[in-house]
Amino acid sequence: MVKDTKDYKEDFLNQGFDATETAYDQRGYHLEVVLNVNQVRKFAQTAYELGFYLVFVTGFHVRPDEGHDTGNSGLEVVYQFARYDQPYRIKACVSVPNSLEVPSISDIYQGANWHERETRDFYGVVFGGHPNLNPLLLAEEDADFHPLLKEETNLKSLHEVSWPSEAPEVAKEGAEDETGR
Amino acid sequence: MGEENKISPIGPDLDVYAANLKSKFCLPVVGQSRDYGEGPLLRMKLTDTILKLCQANSLWPMTFGIACCAIEMMGTGMARFDISRYGSEVFRPSPRQSDLMIVAGTVNKKLAPVLLTLYEQMPSPKWVIALGNCAISGGPFKVKGNYNIIEGADKLIPVDVYVPGCPPRPEGLLEGILKVQEKITGIRHPIPQNRHPKSPLKKVKGLRVK
Numbered sequence: 073m074v075k076d077t078k079d080y081k082e083d084f085l086n087q088g089f090d091a092t093e094t095a096y097d098q099r100g101y102h103l104e105v106v107l108n109v110n111q112v113r114k115f116a117q118t119a120y121e122l123g124f125y126l127v128f129v130t131g132f133h134v135r136p137d138e139g140h141d142t143g144n145s146g147l148e149v150v151y152q153f154a155r156y157d158q159p160y161r162i163k164a165c166v167s168v169p170n171s172l173e174v175p176s177i178s179d180i181y182q183g184a185n186w187h188e189r190e191t192r193d194f195y196g197v198v199f200g201g202h203p204n205l206n207p208l209l210l211a212e213e214d215a216d217f218h219p220l221l222k223e224e225t226n227l228k229s230l231h232e233v234s235w236p237s238e239a240p241e242v243a244k245e246g247a248e249d250e251t252g253r
Numbered sequence: 254m255g256e257e258n259k260i261s262p263i264g265p266d267l268d269v270y271a272a273n274l275k276s277k278f279c280l281p282v283v284g285q286s287r288d289y290g291e292g293p294l295l296r297m298k299l300t301d302t303i304l305k306l307c308q309a310n311s312l313w314p315m316t317f318g319i320a321c322c323a324i325e326m327m328g329t330g331m332a333r334f335d336i337s338r339y340g341s342e343v344f345r346p347s348p349r350q351s352d353l354m355i356v357a358g359t360v361n362k363k364l365a366p367v368l369l370t371l372y373e374q375m376p377s378p379k380w381v382i383a384l385g386n387c388a389i390s391g392g393p394f395k396v397k398g399n400y401n402i403i404e405g406a407d408k409l410i411p412v413d414v415y416v417p418g419c420p421p422r423p424e425g426l427l428e429g430i431l432k433v434q435e436k437i438t439g440i441r442h443p444i445p446q447n448r449h450p451k452s453p454l455k456k457v458k459g460l461r462v463k
Contacts, residue, residue, distance in 0.1 A: 210401070211362040213270070219400050 077158040087118050101161035112166055116177035119153050127152040129187035131195040135227040145170050147195055168197055176202040194220040271408035274365055309434040310340040315351035320358025322385035322420040329423040341430050348374040356406040359387040365403050372410045382429045383412045386419045
């Protein structure tokens with residue numbers, strides 16, 4: 073990491089969020105936050121006040137049995153935040169409950185407006201409190217069709233699509249290969 | 254999640270969608286050859302021939318680039334390939350002034366009504382070139398699970414000439430335009446296109462030119 077950078081882990085832990093530090097060179101973000109649905113707006117507000125900007129909002133669809141709270145839909149919504157003044161990225165993910173409703177953060181981050189509409193298009197997540205949750209990319213006729221929801225047979229469990237907990241094997245610099253060169 | 258989570262069979266739906274849209278937009282087309290519909294009351298053969306020759310040699314395409322094939326279309330318009338050798342360089346920004354629509358790219362569900370509107374706004378007689386695989390059959394998007402790409406512009410509008418390629422070379426589009434001209438006049442373009450004029454230097458005495 074670049075010198076003179078601030079670590080924001082404590083700020084989020086103090087607010088009661090489940091934040092874990094991660095290796096940036098392996099994951100691409102410095103902090104991973106697992107939220108529940110009630111924390112989403114508070115988290116966005118905290119991140120906004122700390123000066124983070126929103127990179128994207130998207131979702132993914134996994135088999136809803138393993139690694140999840142009971143009774144969720146198998147859908148997850150992922151937010152990424154970053155900073156302008158130093159390299160620091162946060163991944164926040166939230167499990168979508170059976171009602172498919174996640175509170176909208178589009179009044180905190182205006183940029184989330186279209187991202188949330190896109191996520192609704194593709195996954196059918198309903199963002200509660202969104203001012204205009206109409207199809208953004210898909211045709212009007214397809215308002216009830218969500219193309220990125222997977223069929224039952226194609227679903228993978230969460231740990232299959234997550235990063236392995238141990239560091240992946242990478243070639244070390246200056247290591248010799250089998251031919252001895 | 255329940256029923257709404259299931260992915261519906263999409264392939265047939267797209268065709269139904271295109272057919273519905275077409276019936277909503279299009280006026281009934283008389284016959285397959287649209288050269289004059291049912292034709293004028295008086296038809297003079299010589300006048301007709303001259304008129305068709307004029308039309309064929311001054312096709313005005315519409316400025317309507319949808320996807321990457323449009324880049325090749327622009328290339329065809331520029332000096333190297335020079336579409337104006339065949340009289341089609343006047344790309345009009347309005348369908349009211351065009352008589353050739355080059356469907357240069359992918360037609361998706363959201364674009365389909367636009368394509369139909371533009372086609373209907375073009376004055377008759379009009380011709381359509383489907384440029385590239387997307388406009389012919391859906392091309393790389395014609396896969397299982399395709400939910401958004403109309404598989405071929407001919408599901409929406411009648412197409413006269415299909416130019417295959419992904420994208421086609423500019424020569425392909427030029428050949429397509431020659432084919433449209435052939436369709437209009439009934440003969441291959443009569444003027445030899447690629448003959449270079451003899452070098453004027455040959456006439457100068459004392460100059461040796463290879």
